[in-house]
Amino acid sequence: MIYLDNAATSWPKPAEVLSAFRSAMADAGGNPGRAGHRLSLEASRRIEGSRRVLARLLGLPDPTRIVFTLNTTHALNMALKGSLRPGDHVICGSMEHNSVARPLHALERAGIEVTRVRSSPDDGLDPDRVKEALRVSTKAVVTCHASNVSGTVSPVRELGALCRAHGVRFIVDAAQTAGSLEIDMEAMGIDLLAFPGHKGLLGPQGTGGLAVARGIRLETLVEGGTGTASESLDQPEDLPERLESGTPNTPGIAALGAGAAFVLERGIGAIGAAEARHCAILVDSLSAMAGICVTGPSPGRPRASVVSIVMNGADCAELAAILDGSFGIAVRAGLHCAPAAHEELGTLPGGALRISPGAFTTDGDIEACLEAIEAIRRSFQ
Amino acid sequence: MSGAPGGREGRHSRQVAFSGIGPEGQRKIAEARVAVVGLGALGTVIANGLARSGVGYLRLIDRDYVELSNLQRQLLYTEADAREGLPKAEAAARRLVEVDSGIELDPRVSDFGPDRAEELIRDVDLVVDGTDNLETRFILNDACVKAKLPWIYGGAVMDHGATMDIIPGEGPCLRCLMPEPPEGQDLPTCASAGVLNPITGIIGNIEVVEALKLIVGTERPRKTYLAVSLWSTDFSECEVERDPACPCCGQRRFEFLERAPSHAVVSLCGRDAFQVMPQSTRDMDLALACQRLSAAGKVRATSFMLTLEVDGRELRLFRDGRAIIGGAKSRDQALSLYTEYFGAD
Numbered sequence: 001m002i003y004l005d006n007a008a009t010s011w012p013k014p015a016e017v018l019s020a021f022r023s024a025m026a027d028a029g030g031n032p033g034r035a036g037h038r039l040s041l042e043a044s045r046r047i048e049g050s051r052r053v054l055a056r057l058l059g060l061p062d063p064t065r066i067v068f069t070l071n072t073t074h075a076l077n078m079a080l081k082g083s084l085r086p087g088d089h090v091i092c093g094s095m096e097h098n099s100v101a102r103p104l105h106a107l108e109r110a111g112i113e114v115t116r117v118r119s120s121p122d123d124g125l126d127p128d129r130v131k132e133a134l135r136v137s138t139k140a141v142v143t144c145h146a147s148n149v150s151g152t153v154s155p156v157r158e159l160g161a162l163c164r165a166h167g168v169r170f171i172v173d174a175a176q177t178a179g180s181l182e183i184d185m186e187a188m189g190i191d192l193l194a195f196p197g198h199k200g201l202l203g204p205q206g207t208g209g210l211a212v213a214r215g216i217r218l219e220t221l222v223e224g225g226t227g228t229a230s231e232s233l234d235q236p237e238d239l240p241e242r243l244e245s246g247t248p249n250t251p252g253i254a255a256l257g258a259g260a261a262f263v264l265e266r267g268i269g270a271i272g273a274a275e276a277r278h279c280a281i282l283v284d285s286l287s288a289m290a291g292i293c294v295t296g297p298s299p300g301r302p303r304a305s306v307v308s309i310v311m312n313g314a315d316c317a318e319l320a321a322i323l324d325g326s327f328g329i330a331v332r333a334g335l336h337c338a339p340a341a342h343e344e345l346g347t348l349p350g351g352a353l354r355i356s357p358g359a360f361t362t363d364g365d366i367e368a369c370l371e372a373i374e375a376i377r378r379s380f381q
Numbered sequence: 382m383s384g385a386p387g388g389r390e391g392r393h394s395r396q397v398a399f400s401g402i403g404p405e406g407q408r409k410i411a412e413a414r415v416a417v418v419g420l421g422a423l424g425t426v427i428a429n430g431l432a433r434s435g436v437g438y439l440r441l442i443d444r445d446y447v448e449l450s451n452l453q454r455q456l457l458y459t460e461a462d463a464r465e466g467l468p469k470a471e472a473a474a475r476r477l478v479e480v481d482s483g484i485e486l487d488p489r490v491s492d493f494g495p496d497r498a499e500e501l502i503r504d505v506d507l508v509v510d511g512t513d514n515l516e517t518r519f520i521l522n523d524a525c526v527k528a529k530l531p532w533i534y535g536g537a538v539m540d541h542g543a544t545m546d547i548i549p550g551e552g553p554c555l556r557c558l559m560p561e562p563p564e565g566q567d568l569p570t571c572a573s574a575g576v577l578n579p580i581t582g583i584i585g586n587i588e589v590v591e592a593l594k595l596i597v598g599t600e601r602p603r604k605t606y607l608a609v610s611l612w613s614t615d616f617s618e619c620e621v622e623r624d625p626a627c628p629c630c631g632q633r634r635f636e637f638l639e640r641a642p643s644h645a646v647v648s649l650c651g652r653d654a655f656q657v658m659p660q661s662t663r664d665m666d667l668a669l670a671c672q673r674l675s676a677a678g679k680v681r682a683t684s685f686m687l688t689l690e691v692d693g694r695e696l697r698l699f700r701d702g703r704a705i706i707g708g709a710k711s712r713d714q715a716l717s718l719y720t721e722y723f724g725a726d
Contacts, residue, residue, distance in 0.1 A: 321686075321699045325662075325700055
């Protein structure tokens with residue numbers, strides 16, 4: 001199996017991730033933060049260890065402001081619904097994933113005003129256009145760091161500076177970038193950053209988090225037991241407890257910490273550079289094939305590790321089925337839960353075929369993929 | 382229901398006059414609750430026969446929608462049903478309520494899969510088989526033996542047909558006859574090998590007679606497996622022994638109810654299409670499949686993919702046995718089209 005669907009879930013995982021998962025179950029099986037016995041303390045220690053690694057990786061000085069969630073979608077819902085009230089105005093890009101688009105649509109029906117600013121396939125969300133859309137009532141700007149369809153990277157540093165200058169909350173969906181592109185929340189002016197555990201951070205599915213900058217307070221979506229201040233019926237103010245009710249996914253979080261540590265050890269720069277090189281080979285070679293159109297940023301522009309293509313006369317779902325069934329190559333076809341991005345790229349309604357290299361992709365994988373696509377292309381002629 | 386000698390307002394007088402039924406038999410028929418699983422060629426014959434005989438409650442189960450290619454043999458449907466794309470269960474109920482508004486018709490638009498089978502046969506006295514594939518019959522057999530519910534097996538393809546009464550606790554079950562379903566990919570289906578409407582009429586009507594006999598309870602149900610080859614006018618019967626070691630009726634292990642679904646069905650965003658993937662991968666010869674399907678519709682194949690155009694939709698089959706079913710309204714319909722054209726396995 002040649003796995004090129006890392007933008008959906010990275011695979012394989014480092015051995016350290018599997019052993020951290022197993023060890024959390026075998027050696028740290030207590031309920032973290034809920035008792036004083038050693039298994040409970042050991043469970044807490046694993047979770048707090050993961051918090052520290054993630055805080056370091058994301059440029060957040062205080063690890064207690066890393067809140068663990070089910071996934072990026074969960075974190076984005078917490079950030080958006082915990083920040084916005086009826087009458088507020090929010091600005092987003094035009095290539096957002098449904099994890100942003102659907103919560104915003106739901107909020108719109110609840111009386112929040114949403115402005116969708118055009119994002120360009122080359123440069124993503126343009127700070128000048130965002131600036132023009134700002135209003136007195138603007139409470140937040142939300143964007144994907146990189147599009148999961150085209151790989152287009154938005155200039156988060158400039159957007160963060162703009163938001164900071166106007167006192168607007170800046171919320172970033174880092175689903176496609178955490179672990180592959182450098183993120184420094186403080187330097188980039190990011191207030192709330194939602195990240196997945198199971199993609200670039202090489203952790204398990206069902207893990208992710210919301211990194212909350214200093215001074216940012218969120219209303220809660222979920223209240224419940226935190227193991228602290230139990231005498232009060234009010235949800236505690238302190239992070240992470242305020243936003244982490246109920247027993248957490250200790251093995252998953254421990255494994256996510258191991259994945260993040262692996263990424264830091266190998267270096268985000270090194271992983272990102274390897275992925276970028278594989279993407280560049282794909283873009284160059286596929287662009288040269290007749291009848292294939294590569295979407296997304298022009299060569300030389302920044303690109304997260306996704307290359308989406310359409311082939312004349314072939315449906316992308318058919319291409320994906322053939323790549324899997326006849327060549328053992330896993331890619332993803334369709335709309336990738338981001339219809340707005342496909343609209344921007346002109347790939348509605350059929351969608352595109354997305355090839356996403358990861359931290360363990362080899363040159364041989366890329367060559368095999370290109371040869372398979374060429375063989376399929378010829379079969380359609 | 383009425384106790385009048387001829388059934389309600391004499392509606393059933395001609396069959397009440399038949400000595401095998403009589404007024405008492407008719408009363409039992411009016412009280413009977415019967416499920417018909419599958420409403421294709423066989424199932425419409427069965428539902429039609431049972432409804433007109435006055436069966437008081439008929440549950441009509443099918444996951445599929447009416448299409449023009451059904452009308453050659455599926456006798457409850459019309460061109461208007463096909464144009465509207467009605468679910469077969471709904472279309473059958475609409476037709477039969479026009480025939481007899483005094484019976485209860487309970488249409489269920491549903492797959493008869495392992496998860497739903499037991500619920501779908503709850504609270505009936507008898508199940509009659511109108512399905513078009515063996516996989517479903519093994520599920521039906523498990524569900525009925527488990528519930529100790531009699532069912533009547535029937536199948537037809539080309540000019541051949543076969544039927545057998547299955548009475549749990551008394552006679553053999555389907556797995557006594559055939560321990561496992563044969564490998565699907567070589568089996569002829571009605572779509573690939575064709576089917577004549579007289580054979581589904583004959584087998585369906587024999588199933589109706591056996592159902593009536595079971596309901597009335599005076600005549601012993603037929604104890605044989607009956608096979609018919611119509612083109613050569615060949616009728617043959619054989620006795621089937623109950624197998625004490627049968628995993629189903631002997632050991633009461635209901636493996637087909639416990640099985641994971643045989644196919645994974647995934648909806649493809651942005652289009653009316655589903656990918657159907659058999660749990661066990663195949664290695665298909667697409668050129669051979671192309672020949673087999675040439676009668677079913679317009680078919681072409683490359684080395685990687687076969688495209689079948691039929692009833693205004695495109696079905697694509699890949700070498701590993703997966704298919705992309707275009708123009709399907711639901712997962713169940715996609716599965717049904719897969720089974721129809723690419724064989725159950």
